[in-house]
Amino acid sequence: MPGATDAKPTKPLKNPCNLCQTVRAILKRPKTGQQLCKECFFHVFETEIHNTIVDNKLFNRGDRVAIGASGGKDSTVLAYVMKLLNDRYSYGLDLVLLSIDEGITGYRDDSLETVKRNRDQYQIPLLIVSYKDLYGWSMDDIVKEIGRKNNCTFCGVFRRQALDRGAIMLNVDHIVTGHNADDIAETVLMNILRGDLPRLQRCTSIITNDTSEDSSGIETSKILRSKPFKYTYEKEIVMYAYFKKLDYFSTECIYSPNAYRGHARVFLKDLEAVRRTAIVDIIHSGEALSASVQANESTKLPTMSNCTRCGYISSNELCKACLLLEGLNKGLPQLGIGHTTKIRRMHEAANLASGLSSPASLSSPGSGVTEDNVKVVTHIKDLGQLATMPTSHEHGESNTPVDGWQRTADGLPDYTAEPRGRAKGVEWKLRAKGRNFVDFCRIKVSGGQGGDGCVSFHREKFVAFGQPNGGNGGRGGNVIFEASSNETSLQHIPHTAAAPRGVHGKGSLMHGHAGKDLIIKVPMGTIIREVPSPEKERSDEDEWDVLFSHKALELGETEAKDKEMSKRWVLYPRLANSLTALPEGKVNYFEEAQAWVAEEDRIVEARRAAMSKKPLLLDVNEHTEDTTQFMVGRGGGGGYGNPHFLTTQNRAPKYATRGREGQTRWLTLELKTIADAGLVGLPNAGKSTFLQAVSNAHPAIAPYPFTTLNPYIGTVDYSDSYQVKVADIPGLIRGAHMNVGLGHSFLRHVERSKVLVYVIDIAAEFGIKRKVKGVDDWTPEEDLEQQEEVKDAASSAKPSSQDDEDPLAVNAEYSQPFEDWKTLLDELEAYQPGLTRRPSMIIANKADVTEVAPKNLRLFQKLVHEEWAKRRVASDTSSPSSSSTTPSTDSHDIKIVPVSAKYKKNIVKVTSILREIVEAEKAKESAAAMRKLQREREEEEEALAFKATRRNIMNNSQNE
Ligand SMILES: Nc1nc2c(ncn2[C@@H]2O[C@H](COP(=O)(O)OP(=O)(O)OP(=O)(O)O)[C@@H](O)[C@H]2O)c(=O)[nH]1
Numbered sequence: 001m002p003g004a005t006d007a008k009p010t011k012p013l014k015n016p017c018n019l020c021q022t023v024r025a026i027l028k029r030p031k032t033g034q035q036l037c038k039e040c041f042f043h044v045f046e047t048e049i050h051n052t053i054v055d056n057k058l059f060n061r062g063d064r065v066a067i068g069a070s071g072g073k074d075s076t077v078l079a080y081v082m083k084l085l086n087d088r089y090s091y092g093l094d095l096v097l098l099s100i101d102e103g104i105t106g107y108r109d110d111s112l113e114t115v116k117r118n119r120d121q122y123q124i125p126l127l128i129v130s131y132k133d134l135y136g137w138s139m140d141d142i143v144k145e146i147g148r149k150n151n152c153t154f155c156g157v158f159r160r161q162a163l164d165r166g167a168i169m170l171n172v173d174h175i176v177t178g179h180n181a182d183d184i185a186e187t188v189l190m191n192i193l194r195g196d197l198p199r200l201q202r203c204t205s206i207i208t209n210d211t212s213e214d215s216s217g218i219e220t221s222k223i224l225r226s227k228p229f230k231y232t233y234e235k236e237i238v239m240y241a242y243f244k245k246l247d248y249f250s251t252e253c254i255y256s257p258n259a260y261r262g263h264a265r266v267f268l269k270d271l272e273a274v275r276r277t278a279i280v281d282i283i284h285s286g287e288a289l290s291a292s293v294q295a296n297e298s299t300k301l302p303t304m305s306n307c308t309r310c311g312y313i314s315s316n317e318l319c320k321a322c323l324l325l326e327g328l329n330k331g332l333p334q335l336g337i338g339h340t341t342k343i344r345r346m347h348e349a350a351n352l353a354s355g356l357s358s359p360a361s362l363s364s365p366g367s368g369v370t371e372d373n374v375k376v377v378t379h380i381k382d383l384g385q386l387a388t389m390p391t392s393h394e395h396g397e398s399n400t401p402v403d404g405w406q407r408t409a410d411g412l413p414d415y416t417a418e419p420r421g422r423a424k425g426v427e428w429k430l431r432a433k434g435r436n437f438v439d440f441c442r443i444k445v446s447g448g449q450g451g452d453g454c455v456s457f458h459r460e461k462f463v464a465f466g467q468p469n470g471g472n473g474g475r476g477g478n479v480i481f482e483a484s485s486n487e488t489s490l491q492h493i494p495h496t497a498a499a500p501r502g503v504h505g506k507g508s509l510m511h512g513h514a515g516k517d518l519i520i521k522v523p524m525g526t527i528i529r530e531v532p533s534p535e536k537e538r539s540d541e542d543e544w545d546v547l548f549s550h551k552a553l554e555l556g557e558t559e560a561k562d563k564e565m566s567k568r569w570v571l572y573p574r575l576a577n578s579l580t581a582l583p584e585g586k587v588n589y590f591e592e593a594q595a596w597v598a599e600e601d602r603i604v605e606a607r608r609a610a611m612s613k614k615p616l617l618l619d620v621n622e623h624t625e626d627t628t629q630f631m632v633g634r635g636g637g638g639g640y641g642n643p644h645f646l647t648t649q650n651r652a653p654k655y656a657t658r659g660r661e662g663q664t665r666w667l668t669l670e671l672k673t674i675a676d677a678g679l680v681g682l683p684n685a686g687k688s689t690f691l692q693a694v695s696n697a698h699p700a701i702a703p704y705p706f707t708t709l710n711p712y713i714g715t716v717d718y719s720d721s722y723q724v725k726v727a728d729i730p731g732l733i734r735g736a737h738m739n740v741g742l743g744h745s746f747l748r749h750v751e752r753s754k755v756l757v758y759v760i761d762i763a764a765e766f767g768i769k770r771k772v773k774g775v776d777d778w779t780p781e782e783d784l785e786q787q788e789e790v791k792d793a794a795s796s797a798k799p800s801s802q803d804d805e806d807p808l809a810v811n812a813e814y815s816q817p818f819e820d821w822k823t824l825l826d827e828l829e830a831y832q833p834g835l836t837r838r839p840s841m842i843i844a845n846k847a848d849v850t851e852v853a854p855k856n857l858r859l860f861q862k863l864v865h866e867e868w869a870k871r872r873v874a875s876d877t878s879s880p881s882s883s884s885t886t887p888s889t890d891s892h893d894i895k896i897v898p899v900s901a902k903y904k905k906n907i908v909k910v911t912s913i914l915r916e917i918v919e920a921e922k923a924k925e926s927a928a929a930m931r932k933l934q935r936e937r938e939e940e941e942e943a944l945a946f947k948a949t950r951r952n953i954m955n956n957s958q959n960e
């Protein structure tokens with residue numbers, strides 16, 4: 001063992017290395033949990049990689065191997081270890097470094113400098129291949145063209161090809177890349193989530209070979225790729241680089257902070273925190289899955305051939321890189337991103353527009369034209385210079401119907417069929433159960449950190465020791481919520497909101513500006529609640545933190561102390577040294593200043609703790625004025641500049657404080673639409689038509705269910721400027737309280753309406769049901785039973801001569817509108833008991849359908865009044881207390897108004913009744929508020945009188 005001869009301890013070691021037992025362990029291996037000394041760690045790390053190379057027979061003696069070098073930790077360690085193992089075990093490899101310059105200013109240019117230094121340090125030749133030379137586009141150009149979405153697709157596809165092209169230029173047999181176990185586990189996870197079996201197979205194999213055959217059946221590519229770090233943990237690579245003091249570059253790519261991979265990484269880290277072996281376990285699962293896929297003959301993997309344009313290996317006629325390039329060059333950057341059929345359509349359109357006679361088929365394997373490699377590179381370069389072709393859009397020709405309706409054979413709009421896009425939208429909405437209308441969200445708000453104070457002294461000619469003149473830091477920005485009547489959803493609320501920090505103070509007593517407040521608009525009706533932080537409070541300290549604490553990294557105690565101090569203090573250069581070497585008898589003023597600041601910190605902490613004892617609860621309700629602001633995340637105070645510490649003794653304080661952290665809170669926002677009246681009805685009842693008839697709103701109206709997908713508010717204006725706000729709520733169906741249909745998320749928008757307006761399709765007939773895909777499949781047992789009962793009643797009362805098909809003819813008491821209304825009542829009650837006790841009215845809509853409406857209306861009125869009375873009596877007797885708290889206007893009556901919303905008939909009548917009910921309810925509410933105020937005042941007066949009496953009694957007793 002390498003560490004075995006290093007030390008001969010005289011007394012027993014406190015924390016010996018698990019392997020050599022002779023030296024103190026300085027780290028804990030993330031992979032196995034072993035505590036090791038530095039030398040033993042190097043030994044096991046290198047040996048494991050050697051074993052991976054040998055066991056998997058990655059190389060043959062004499063191979064020329066290119067190491068993919070980016071300058072990052074993985075590739076730097078890979079280059080170092082490959083060179084070391086090649087020399088130690090005499091692999092006989094000819095190593096070269098191969099770097100790709102994607103053309104990302106501020107990221108890749110710096111990392112390439114690192115690679116160049118590595119080239120000199122390890123004495124390995126280097127080739128740099130750039131996107132600009134290969135494709136005519138750098139990543140900076142591409143991002144300028146397509147924005148930050150999907151740019152990783154371009155980069156990934158181009159890099160893979162560029163590596164191969166570089167390898168061809170270098171004439172190597174093999175490329176090794178620094179993909180580590182964490183990367184592979186992330187890729188496995190992502191491929192499982194995408195259900196991408198071919199990629200799953202490729203990512204789990206340690207060695208891959210993208211071979212293809214040309215038309216004569218000869219393999220055209222033999223460059224192997226392998227990942228010697230397949231089983232090496234990322235944390236161990238970082239530790240190896242750190243302890244070996246390797247020269248590497250560590251910054252995230254500036255274009256990929258939001259890549260999907262980042263989420264997989266976070267998930268993986270969480271798993272790893274719970275179970276150390278999670279990463280290797282996932283890799284093994286990936287291997288097992290891909291082995292079973294291989295065994296399953298029915299899984300067809302794509303047949304590989306060559307791109308007809310550049311000759312690169314591809315499963316389609318055009319390789320992905322050529323397709324992306326074509327998109328870039330033709331001004332269609334979306335070409336190549338997304339589904340194949342869509343790609344084909346776009347490609348065909350682009351080709352047609354450019355006048356090409358036969359658009360290339362992208363799904364069928366090509367003829368397999370093989371070109372020579374140099375030619376390939378030139379070809380791609382030429383592609384980059386292609387003139388921008390006009391798109392189909394520019395030609396102005398499109399087959400999509402302008403109005404979105406499908407056409408009948410005569411070319412007329414087919415109103416019985418929903419437009420394709422809309423049907424898809426509804427399906428998606430139904431699947432999401434209304435969750436995509438954002439009326440609930442969580443947000444982390446953080447006030448900005450205060451700016452740091454400055455340590456500075458006045459400088460002037462002939463003034464030997466100038467006064468301290470460092471400015472104070474500005475306070476951090478606050479996070480503020482502002483009530484806004486223009487917002488209607490919480491869609492725009494971000495997951496995190498951090499206000500900017502205050503500006504640092506500067507010399508010449510220049511104080512820093514305060515950070516700008518971050519104002520977020522929230523719609524009226526939002527309830528804001530503070531919740532505990534979901535960030536996991538781990539019982540043990542995070543292993544990673546422990547490993548990288550000053551102990552593990554062998555920081556001296558003073559260094560660690562300095563690090564800690566620099567979190568709160570800004571010190572004049574070299575002050576720390578002069579403090580440690582303070583001559584005898586000299587007072588350490590810094591300690592005094594530290595004590596002041598510590599005392600102030602304690603007070604601030606106590607104040608913050610007192611303020612945060614009660615979680616924040618805000619209700620942006622109808623009493624809130626527009627643009628009212630609520631502070632939810634206070635910015636931290638700015639730091640003090642050095643004049644703050646000036647005393648009669650200490651004339652030159654060489655320290656200033658840093659700004660304080662801002663306040664961080666986790667909040668949930670819940671939107672409950674506030675309206676005077678809420679329209680409640682089954683889909684297609686005519687709610688939106690009614691809202692349009694009575695208000696200034698223009699909601700979508702169409703003859704199919706679920707036209708309205710989100711709540712919508714309209715205002716009814718009366719001639720005397722009185723206004724009633726009416727909310728159109730997406731249609732409810734049986735089972736809505738159990739999240740059927742668009743889900744119960746919309747029921748919460750009924751909750752805050754003062755008045756319920758039931759919109760009933762009075763022309764509805766039994767058997768003519770709204771057929772909704774994915775919704776009518778849901779038939780709970782009691783629903784089926786109910787339907788059976790109705791059918792039984794109908795058949796038992798059937799006179800022999802009557803028509804079999806017409807239940808109305810046989811059962812005079814059956815009314816579909818009444819059944820619809822009962823469904824609504826049941827759903828509201830099931831969602832929130834007592835909800836139907838709100839003041840209500842019924843709109844019997846579609847009264848213009850004269851064949852059925854008048855007959856239906858009579859029966860409906862009779863049945864409703866009976867049912868309403870029955871329900872009121874039942875609820876009054878069952879809960880007398882609740883009736884006193886939520887009294888209805890007239891507990892045994894509900895107004896039914898026949899209306900034709902479509903032809904605007906009886907609208908004046910209905911709006912005046914609506915106003916009456918709303919006004920009565922508002923009057924009741926304000927009377928209740930007055931009573932409450934009165935009661936509070938009385939209680940206050942009573943308390944004051946009690947205090948005065950007690951004071952009198954005490955005074956009298958003292959006088960006596
Ligand atoms: N004949 C007649 N048809 C009406 C009347 N009111 C609405 N309609 C028709 O009924 C269909 C549905 O109307 P919408 O207003 O979209 O119904 P909705 O209740 O909002 O439906 P969802 O948004 O799906 O819940 C449309 O084709 C309207 O033209 C009316 O008074 N008479």
Ligand SMILES: [Mg+2]
Pocket residue numbers: 687688689699700701707708728
């Ligand atoms: Mg509607």
